[in-house]
Amino acid sequence: MLGAVRDALPSPRCLPLARRLPAPWRRLRSSAHPRRWFGSRRRSPPPLRRPVVSPGGGGARSRGSRRRGRAEAAAAVPRGGGSAMALWERGAGGAAEAGEDAAEGPERGPPLLPWDHFSAWLHCVCVVGFDLELGQAVEVIYPPHSKLTDKEKTNICYLSFPDSNSGCLGDTQFCFRFRRSSGRKASVCCFLDHLDRDLPVYLKKDPAYYYGYVYFRQVRDKSLKRGYFQKSLVLISKLPYVHLFRTVLKQIAPEYFEKSEAFLEAVCSDVDRWPPPIPGEVLHLPIMGVVMKLRVPTYRDKPGTTPIVQNMHQADAQISMTLPTVHEVDLFRCFCPVFFHIQMLWELVLLGEPLVVMAPSPAESSETVLALVSCISPLKYCSDFRPYFTIHDSEFKEYTTRTQAPPSVILGVTNPFFAKTLQHWPHIIRIGDIKLPGDVPKQVKVKKLKNLKTLDSKPGVYTSYKPYLNKDEEIVKQLQKGVQQKRPTEAQSVILRRYFLELTESFIIPLERYVASLMPLQKCISPWKSPPQLRHFSQDDFMKTLEKAGPQLTSGLKGDWIGLYRHFLKSPNFDGWFRSRQKEMTQKLEALHLEALCNENLVFWSQKHTEVETVDLVLKLKNKLLQADREHLPVKTDTLKKLQAHIRDIILALPDDLQDILLKTGTT
Template sequence: MSSQRLGNTSKAFECTDDGNDSSEGEDYDGIRDISSTNTPRSISSSISGAPPIRSRSTSLALTLALPEPIPIPTTSSDISDAFSPLISPTTLTNLHGLDLNSPLAGSSPGRSRTSEEGLDYGVGISPINRSRTLPRQYSTSSRRSTVGPKKTSAAGASESAEPAPLDAEKRLALSRWIVTFAVVNFDLDLGPVVERLYPEVLMTSGVRENIAFSAFPDASLFETGVQCHSFRIRDTVSEQSRTSATSSPSSGASSISDGFLYGYALFLQKRDASSKRGYLQRSVVILSHLAYPSLFTAAVSKLGAFYFSHGVTMLETACYNIASWPDPTRGTALALGFLGDVMDVEIPRHENEHQSVATSSFGEKFNMKVHMLASLPTSLPSPISLFASFLPKVWALWECLVLSEPLLIFAPSPSQTSAIIWWLRDFLRPIPLAGDFRPYFHIHDQDYANLVNKNPPKPGLILGVTNPFFTNLCKHWPHVLSVGREEDAAKTQTGPQSTPYMGPAPGFHSKHQRFISKDRNLLKKLEEALHKGGAAEMEACNLLRQHFTDRTTMLLVPLNRHFASLIPTDPNAPLKPFTPTSFLASLKVHGSMLPFRSSSKQKEFYVKWLRTPAFGVWLTERVEEVQEAFKLKLKTQAQTQTQKLGKV
């Protein structure tokens, strides 16, 4: 995927600013109070008398709609209660008892695994236990020169010591997994701003602004005072800041960037009497070049709990933990020590691999409470609960997905759009990803004008949005998926009645006519499992994932069969060309394993798929595989011939 920035293709939507990036700490040009204009009112402006967040694109958008603040006490035990839906019981236990002013050598050891149990700790890495990943005692005397005035974290924790800069070795080790941590705060005059990057990286003001707005929700629905979501932005971070010396590809490490940065954010809000707004909002973000949502969502949940309780020194501890992890080697199961806990995660062999519970390599029966498959989102909310309003149409949704149709995803919260889009990404495997996808997209994104305009949306583009103003901006999009308010949101909301969801009606809105029959038996099982919930729902989700993986694999069978007929026996000979005519002739003879509704539908479907960018990516990958195999064969033949001549 190209890492070059997209150029503007439309001037249909103009912003009030002059287009120049603003440096941190300076006002943006063109900012004005959107509440005084004729644009839609800010949802947040009616809550607790809070002033609206100022927006750069005032002629386009609703302002960030922040929910009624939920009181979160600032003691360690009470803060851990607020995070209890997001982090493990072990982390909660450590959070209750954590004291940065005392050594932690005596903390209770955690679960430790050896490589004999199927988990790899890396060369020279001793078995992990929780106590080894908790912070050591900090000596303020050794850092007196780096400590400024005493600060207070978002949750009231003292930040009396600034984290020390990482040395080059630690930064290099860290860059195998992440780029940096970001802390985003809400400034009453500027809006969301990145107030800290640790470790420091070279980053333009435009990228910082993009990260800041991506880290904050612009929706008013929350289950609790914290929420996790993810986002994807173009990676314009300097090559000197981003890893360029990770493990070589030959080692199997996942070091290849796709040209995007993935952000995994935890947002917290709490009342703050000292703020003019009446409450404070802050996010902690992990920025990485790796698309591992389950791993990094779990990590940012743990980090957020400690950061909001104990302050900025937890960022340094987290960096040292991650720097000690083994390489993110593809196809391995790793035990990763992090902030007093151990995360068991399986790394996929490649980005298009379907990671399965049944075939996971943990060396024991898969336990969703302990084990993670890195390429998947977190197990909750489940895909069938997210798709509950249109389960019978999920087969039409899958067809749109594999045919690289653009999809617009509406949801009340970024956490929901993130989960939906990561599940859709999973349903596409093993077909390679050929389009752009954004788990959470907003009007301040640097690619906004290029992706949202009056032109037809780009093939394969999937946008997750929460701002109802996109309803009009994207009314020409052919396929819109909308989910309503989470069923339990009203039950857990402790503040005043939250603002009603103003997006499209829940459902899959599309004129797409299916080519392939749905599996009615599976549909019945999904509906029954959704009604039962619990373990039955999780089992049904695995069935749904496997079902679409099987269908995607069957889709590729005729293509693989025809491609195999084009490979010459002589490695020096060129491949025969792949033409639609020859493929369709082969398809007519051999058919497809997919249950097409008719033979004409079968032909129509494959003709359409051959025109998608996904076909081009698939064909390129197959050609490269054959060329690599031929190179290896020729090299082996040359070595054999040399050995024979040596014997003579």
């Protein structure tokens, strides 16, 4: 959005303040605060640059080699990703157009290098094997330059293998989530983080966590001392695209176990040719002879829809498969063992209550936890959740201590040891083996926690929680009828997802309406004052609005809605949602303030004020431009161009010596 503005208006941050100001103003500031303004000799750190490693291993390349590498990487992008590549290069600050390595910086971002395409999707690929002396061990990390701390490697080792008595013979797929080590440097691909702003809130990356997507194989092998071949292929990513990476592993893992490391290098090279994951674009992702067609959702999409638009740049004959979703799990299959209690589970997740899912295998555990987290969509689940959690996890003591109340977290476990360790948790879901579609589940009453003694206890929900809302019998009958009529599980999942969506929207609309009323009126915005603040959120005032504009307008469910709201307002999910809305509205106020400034005659104002005040205004306007770019303010391009013209006109009205200084220092 600000590419043209940045080209014509370089950032003043790249110059010392002393060089940005006219001589009289410099002297004034220097005498007042000599050390504050000019005493520090600290320099900005050099821009991050990742050593580039070839697929075969090699060391860092020369500057010329890097330029050639960028050209090769750009040329290798499939034609279907052309528009995506263009946006990516614009997001990098136009460095490709400028043709300079010197274009790097915090506002522009580094130019694309080999493996930057790969890093937009994955952090690395790991192979975890079993060693008789060491136990689980990371055998391969690819690309070789990928960084993982020892703590992260240990977590990956234990989370990549089943931790239960089920045996898991054959092939098993599941996923886990683990905390990144503190003190890690920012990724060299952080300039792509602006893509996050167009994602729905529940798909935005959490910089504190990684996802691990696992394909585990365990087969008998008499040639090995242990008698079994045990190995996991693991994709480590910041992206919560469960369905996409599950599909990728299905394509590559079986062949990898036959062909080993050379095949893995070819897979990573394919991923490095993928276009960036731009929300709203139809992407074609080639992987070992297969082309996947998919679309990453945007926040503008109507909730509950998964549009796939035909891409005219690539013939459908070349598409091997179309993914209807990148992130959704089979909701009905996951909830089938406990679907009589889905409404109560929705309340528990909404309120951020501590939940444990006890399952016989990591596959059932991880899918059920992900289904629980997604049931309050489009709200984001703001607490921690672990689709698969083991006794070796680095947060095991933190989450199992009895010295304090259980934290707001959802854990998926398989080890029988947890039946005793987590017995003090208030809400436990016991999942048996997930049955095939067509089996009619029996209605199971909510059980008391004292009845849960071992992991082998009967499936069900163990809690003393009393739901705020009356049970919706209609959705239960509809799902039961679908099972009896052998309705496809995909159709059952659509019904269930729509039910959760309507329930969540009915709950959140009154909150949205009230929070919108906290926004100051536009007439309160003055160009010569700071933007006004949002009004304070009052729980009592909000509760008063529910009588006439509550959830009863959109939902037929009866019950204690007031009690549910009071509980929700104390939860981490409300805190996360309200912070997000605050940020959006504050940015809107900043954008309106910018528009108000642009509508003023700033040249006339500058003629009535001193040169020092005029220069100060120019610098403040420049900072406004930088803020609009940095925070992605919802400002029209015309407004930004108009503000740039104001800055230029103000400078041209100043004496020649000041013009020269301000023009040279990149103030226009």
